[in-house]
Amino acid sequence: MQAEERAVTGVPGFDAMLRGGFLPRSANLLEGAPGCGKTTLGMQFIHYGATHGEPGLILTFEQFPEQYYRDAAGFGWDFRELERRRLLQVIMSSPEVTKADLERFNGRIAGLVSNMGVKRILVDSISQFERMTDDPVELRNLLHGFLNALRREGLTALFTREAYVLLGDEQREEDETESSMSFLVDSYVMLRYVEIESAIHRAIIVLKMRGSAHDTHIRQFEIGPHGLVVQEPFRGREGILSGTPQYMAESFIKAFVRR
Amino acid sequence: MERENLANRAYTGDIDPELLDFLNQYVDSFIKWDLMRFFFNNPHTIDTVDNIARYAGRNPETVEQELAELAMRGLLEETHMGTLVVYALAADPEIRDQLARFIQASEDRQFRIRAIYHVIKGGY
Ligand SMILES: Nc1ncnc2c1ncn2[C@@H]1O[C@H](COP(=O)(O)OP(=O)(O)O)[C@@H](O)[C@H]1O
Ligand SMILES: [Mg+2]
Numbered sequence: 001m002q003a004e005e006r007a008v009t010g011v012p013g014f015d016a017m018l019r020g021g022f023l024p025r026s027a028n029l030l031e032g033a034p035g036c037g038k039t040t041l042g043m044q045f046i047h048y049g050a051t052h053g054e055p056g057l058i059l060t061f062e063q064f065p066e067q068y069y070r071d072a073a074g075f076g077w078d079f080r081e082l083e084r085r086r087l088l089q090v091i092m093s094s095p096e097v098t099k100a101d102l103e104r105f106n107g108r109i110a111g112l113v114s115n116m117g118v119k120r121i122l123v124d125s126i127s128q129f130e131r132m133t134d135d136p137v138e139l140r141n142l143l144h145g146f147l148n149a150l151r152r153e154g155l156t157a158l159f160t161r162e163a164y165v166l167l168g169d170e171q172r173e174e175d176e177t178e179s180s181m182s183f184l185v186d187s188y189v190m191l192r193y194v195e196i197e198s199a200i201h202r203a204i205i206v207l208k209m210r211g212s213a214h215d216t217h218i219r220q221f222e223i224g225p226h227g228l229v230v231q232e233p234f235r236g237r238e239g240i241l242s243g244t245p246q247y248m249a250e251s252f253i254k255a256f257v258r259r
Numbered sequence: 260m261e262r263e264n265l266a267n268r269a270y271t272g273d274i275d276p277e278l279l280d281f282l283n284q285y286v287d288s289f290i291k292w293d294l295m296r297f298f299f300n301n302p303h304t305i306d307t308v309d310n311i312a313r314y315a316g317r318n319p320e321t322v323e324q325e326l327a328e329l330a331m332r333g334l335l336e337e338t339h340m341g342t343l344v345v346y347a348l349a350a351d352p353e354i355r356d357q358l359a360r361f362i363q364a365s366e367d368r369q370f371r372i373r374a375i376y377h378v379i380k381g382g383y
Contacts, residue, residue: 064314065301092304092314100340101305107340108305108347 007120007156010048011041013230017206017215022156022187026210027147029126029181031161032191036202037223038160040075041191042122043068044227045158047077049120050087054156056120057112058090059098061128065090075227086116095129099142102149113153121150125160126181140180147184159185186210194220194234204230274373281361282377285334289378290317290325292365295334298348299362302355305338305347334358 006021015021022028032038046056058068068090072079082088089112093101101107112118129146133139150157161181182188187209194203204221206214217233274282286292297315298304304311312322326346330337334354335346348355364370 065303089303090301092301093306094310097306097310097340097343097345100343100345104340 007045007054008048008052009041009045010052011044011228011230013219013221014041014204014228017204017217017219017230018187018209019213019215022158023209023211024156025151025154026186027151027157027159027184028187028189029159029161029185030189030191031163033163033193036191036193037221037228038162038191039063039068039071039124040223041228042124042158042160043072043075043077043079046088046120046122047072047075047079047082050082054119055087055116056122057109057118058088058122058124060090060092060124061094062125065092075225089116089118095132095142095146099146102146110153113155119154119156121155121157123157123159125162127160127162136180140184143180144184163190182208187212187214191221194218196234203234274370274377275364277357278361278364278370278374279377281357282374285329285332286361286374286378288325290315290321291329292378293317294322294325294329295358296362296365298335299358302348305345307343307345311346 005024006015006018007024007026008021009015009018030038030041043058046058049056058065060068069079079088079090083090098109101109104110126143129142130139132142147157159181188207190205190207192203192205194201202221202223203218205218206216208214219230219233221228221230223229285295293315294311297311301314304314306314308323308326309319311326312319315322326335327337329335330346333351334349336349338345338347348358365374
């Protein structure tokens with residue numbers, strides 16, 4: 001597959017991990033602990049699209065749109081201006097309403113897709129769907145229906161999901177949504193905090209990417225003045241507290257292979 | 260009565276007539292004012308009474324009536340989606356523009372005092 005056919009994220013270093021970007025019209029899951037950079041990566045993906053011919057929507061279930069405008073401005077991204085130019089829209093809603101909207105003929109989202117030519121959507125965060133039901137089968141069906149509706153609209157979708165594991169080497173609990181989601185999505189990316197020599201670093205790994213090769217390294221990333229920048233893989237033992245990265249890699253793999 | 264009217268005029272006399280119209284038409288309670296500010300700051304919100312009440316930090320019983328009234332007056336759009344009733348800011352650019360002018364004007368303390376006085380008096 002050629003790079004031009006990909007939905008380029010615009011996150012330096014991350015596109016290379018994905019061999020060019022997300023697959024068009026795919027559903028992509030971005031999981032990580034609070035504060036580790038999910039929303040920032042998502043906004044970066046939407047901003048890149050909006051400024052490169054792929055208008056986008058941000059569907060927020062928890063954070064006020066005004067906060068996105070503010071946070072984006074901190075990275076030099078003028079979301080209000082992009083909204084005025086109809087290249088972006090930050091929609092606040094709830095999972096119930098979104099579901100009902102997508103089930104309607106000519107719903108709001110469908111309308112924006114045809115009027116604005118929307119190609120990308122950030123759903124921040126999918127965790128809110130868990131409020132809708134306690135039944136894992138029903139939840140899975142809900143998520144499945146939601147993902148399919150977005151695929152039907154031809155959108156490349158990025159879903160964030162809160163993981164309450166702070167460091168990569170902590171024991172993970174069985175988690176229904178996570179196993180449903182990882183099965184339903186086309187790619188699965190994790191952000192983690194990693195402790196090395198008692199300093200906290202941020203790490204990113206692509207755990208799965210359907211229909212594409214991808215980088216299997218755990219890489220370090222930073223959040224700089226223009227958003228995320230993915231760097232070198234954690235490598236070797238020099239300067240790294242013994243065992244920690246290996247340990248982390250094992251738990252990543254364990255978590256992944258278990259499904 | 261006459262004294263009251265005079266007092267009213269002293270406060271509202273300086274309000275730009277268009278803004279005064281807007282006040283009279285839409286803003287007859289502080290909850291409506293809060294809701295308008297909320298929709299102005301988050302213009303692409305589309306949600307149920309319960310959720311909007313939560314965002315606005317009010318109880319749903321209070322907010323329900325106010326949202327319905329704002330929808331009736333054309334500032335909001337009410338949509339029925341299956342069993343859900345949802346509200347969003349009206350798409351009409353003219354109404355959005357009036358709202359923007361009102362919210363911007365209310366950044367000014369003098370205007371706010373006059374407008375608040377007007378709301379308390381119940382308009383006229
Ligand atoms: N303008 C900025 N420059 C650098 N870092 C920032 C900036 N704005 C926010 N951050 C950092 O980004 C992180 C927040 O990331 P966010 O994407 O909101 O996390 P999540 O969505 O995973 O909870 C915070 O740790 C904050 O320090
Ligand atoms: Mg977030």
